[in-house]
Amino acid sequence: MNYSTKCTIYSSTLYKTQRVSSSDKIIVKENNCIDICLCEEDSFDKFEEELSSLCGNSFSYFLKKRISSSFISIFSIIVIMFAFLSVSIFEDLSKKIIFEMPFDWQLPDSISLIFVLIFLFGLFLMPSILEAERSEFKNILSSWLNKDIKKQKRLNLAFSQYDKKTQIDLYNLEILPKEHWANSVLLKALLKNFNEINIHVRNDEVKVIQKRLLSSSVKNIEIIRDLKIIPNKNIDFLFSSKEERLNSLLQLCSTKKFDTQKVYISLELFEYCGKNLFEEAEKSNQLVFGFQNFINRSFDDFKFLVQEDSSRIYFTKNFFFKNLDDEQRRLSYFLRNHIEECIEYFENPISLLILYNYVKNIVLDEKRVLNILEKFIATVEKKQQYKLIDNYWFDIAGQMFDPRDLENFEQTKESLYRKLSINSLDKLLALFERNGYFEQAILLAKYLFEINPSKYSVIISSLFERMGRFEEAYSTLPNNIEFTRKEKPTALEVRYLQRKAWIIVSQRKEQLKEEGVSSLEQLYLLINSHNFDNEPIWLWHYYNIKANYDEWNCDYEKAIEHYKKCLSIPTLGAFEYGATFVNMAIAYRFIYLTSTKQNLDNIKKSISYGKVGYQLKQSVGDRDELPVVQHNQALNILYKQLFENELDEKLLNEVLILTSDAISILDSTNSIKRLGMLFLENIVCKSLLNMEFTDIVIRLENHLTKIDENELKQLLNLYKEFKKANKISTINYLDEL
DSSP, X not given: OOXXXXXXXXXXXXXXXXXXXXXXXXXXXXXXXXXXXXXXXXOHHHXXXXXXXXXXXXXXXXXXXXXXXHHHHXXXXXXXXXXXXXXXXXXXXHHHHHHSOSOOOOHHHHHHHHHHHHHHHHHXXXXXXXXSTTOHHHHHHHHHHOHHHHHHHHHHHHHXXXXXXXXXXXXXXXXXXXXXXXXXXXXXXXXHHOSEEEEEEOXXXXXXXXXXXXXXXXXXXEEEEOOOOOOSOOOGGGOOHHHXXXXXXXXXXXXXXXXXXXXXXXXXXXXXXXXXXXXXXXXXXXXXXXXXXXXXXXXXXXXXXXXXXXXXXXXXXXXXXXXXXXXXXXXXXXXXXXXXXXXXXXXXXXHHHHHHHHHTTTOSOHXXXXXXXHHHHHHHHHHTOTHHIIIIIXXXXXXXXXXXXXXXXXXXXXXXXXXXXXHHHHHHHHHHHXXXXXXXXXXXXXHHGGGOHHHHHHHHHHHHHHTTOHHHHHHHSOSOOOOOOOSSOOHHHHHHHHHHHHHHHHHTOHHXXXXXXXXXXXXXXXXXXXXXXXXXXXXXXXXXXXXXXXXXXXXXXXXXXXXXXXXXXXXXXXXXXXXXXXXXXXXXXXXXXXOSSOOHHHHHHHHHHHHHHHHHHHHTTOOSSHHHHHHHHHHHHHHHHHTOSSOOHHHHHHHHHHHHHHHHHHHHHTOXXXXXXXXXXXXXXXXXXXXXXXXXXXXXXXXXXXXXHHHHHHHHHHHHHHHHTTOSOOOHHHHTO
């Protein structure tokens, strides 16, 4: 049968159903729309009962329903009785002709012959009657013999009470097998009685439903995908039994037990556990394929997963957690028996984090747990997922102890820091630095100091520089390092010269400038003293430091050339490239400020490059240099505003956010690097926006004694320029300096 119904297949719209639980009604009518939402456990009897209730108690519907069923029964009985009667008469007439010939032909014999002829004629025409395109007789017989046709007739009768223009919204049809009453009975009844049907399905089942409709002779089919973000809504009741199991497994493979704002999931752990925990009978290619299918549905249809970056996926508010204590216990013991296999298989740090959380209290051999943490540290460093250290590490290991405080040795002897390998502690030290935990990193470096005094003294010096404590940074560096010549320089030799040249250029002390230039020249000779490939990071540091010395010499064009060389070096990450963009933005700002004829394009480039650098730094969760990046971007914007008559409130609000966030980070990390400049930038911004800034003025005054000579010079210069332009209120203690 050909249907003229228009069918629209919607994907990613299951949330639009009016049904909110499996106990709710299957069918609901609102205005000129009928909403039908199906679950696996729904029965035809329940649906028919709700449909009859929806149709109401009208006499016409009741009468048609009763007459229709009675007529079918009576008509069927009459046909069968006529057939039996005709057979009996045919039998009697045949006996009479065969055994009693000749005999007198009487009226009853003529009547019998008529019955027989009618019966034979009916048998002769029966195939044609049954095969006719619109055979009502065939339908009557079929409905009497076939239960599905009986059901369909009852639904047709009920749906006939509604206007054919009524819109039908049908949900969750695809999880039901083709033989289910919803497909064999309901869908056919809907296609027959309505002009417009919207079928809401999972994204990966669109083709299946389209094929099913085409096989039912539906020609007018449209497919629409809805990508809207949905409100907080629980649609777990729509899950199939297989989806219900996978949904529980997904919760088990998450960071739910950690007290963090976002709950991340591990797809590695999800697939690994799914393949190994399901029963043997379910370990088929179809089920394995179902893992990825379910994840796709979780993004597109259920909308309770969001991807933060390439390796971090977290639950939205549309995911509703359940109590899975028994399942968690079972999974814990399963993972305990497969720790080594998991460590080898997992490459996502979140997978290892969840693995550690499951087995930490049930593994007798502590070394197995330490192996998990060491792989976690290595993968965080490799993937540059620095935020994971900030979010989770201190919940696992606590704060680093002071290695020189022997009185607390008894309390710290069981610390994880005493049990991790030297290699892992080295990586952890670098991760602390990237996260802005400078004091924790210094304590860890002091703990490792005796292993290699020269190496860790350079690291400690670098950490003091990161905190803006330049005097301590310089004094911590060893007076010299006894280099051992090899075919290729060691990382320590290169790092020593890098740090020395960088610390001097960072604080811009003229009396140390010659020593800094000499260190830079030695660095150049060192990295060019062999025929092997240089490490990309060595080259990046050299050109970056070289550009900073160009800026010190006010040769900003040359500095930009060296920054461009930094960007041309391959295999670096967002951290290094981000720093280069920030520094290049600073160079363009200086060109704008020092040119006799100011070119607006230069300050626009400065703001643009600064924004790129800021975004790259943010992308890796770098809390180490982020406040300095925010300070420079704020300065780029403020200098643009300095020479403009009209204020750009959007840009100024951006400055307000940048400086406030940077001050907050420096407060949390106990660093004072560029804190004075950030205070003044915040004051200037609030002054331009006519906001209250007394508290920041007080903080700046108290902080002045901690500012080094170079930063104080920059701070006063910025204040005087804005005061000269009448764009900041007078700050008495700055006028006195």
